[in-house]
Amino acid sequence: MNHWLMKSEPDVFSIDDLARKKRSAWDGVRNYQARNFMRDGMKIGDLILFYHSNAEPSGIAGIAKVASAAYPDPTQFDKKSEYFDPKATKEKPIWQLVDVEFVEKFKAVLPLERIKVEPELSEMPLVQKGTRLSVMPVSHAEWQTILRLAKS
């Protein structure tokens, strides 16, 4: 099983929103590398760190899991959506997404500040300067470290 981290702005969609809905399509990803991780890397049941960006504080808020295989993001065809992509067609969709399911909300957000100073987490794309990936893989060791920090 692989592990992942996915970023969301809590003003738009937070861990609480996912907890309420139980399951949601992770729409709006418009970055090829992030799309490829969802399309080619994710398997049903993979666990996801739910990261709050542009938040107070920014950090990891809980856990979700992959609940579907990748399929075309419907918002790319929707003219009224802010994620509409005029270059995408039903025959040749560009953007893919997966459904995610709520697993757990941490008692407290594990702040980015804490992640940054943890030597075992220094290789994460999350803390690399200039990386803006919104979907990224997490190694098994990093996963264990993050859960230990989040629950301590």
Add this chain to the structure above:
DNA sequence: GCCAACGTTGGC
């Protein structure tokens, strides 16, 4: 709200 860093677009 600022702005650095990055990805994408489009003229040539």
Add this chain to the structure above:
DNA sequence: GCCAACGTTGGC
């Protein structure tokens, strides 16, 4: 195919 201009991300 280059690269300047532009738009976006996301921490602060």
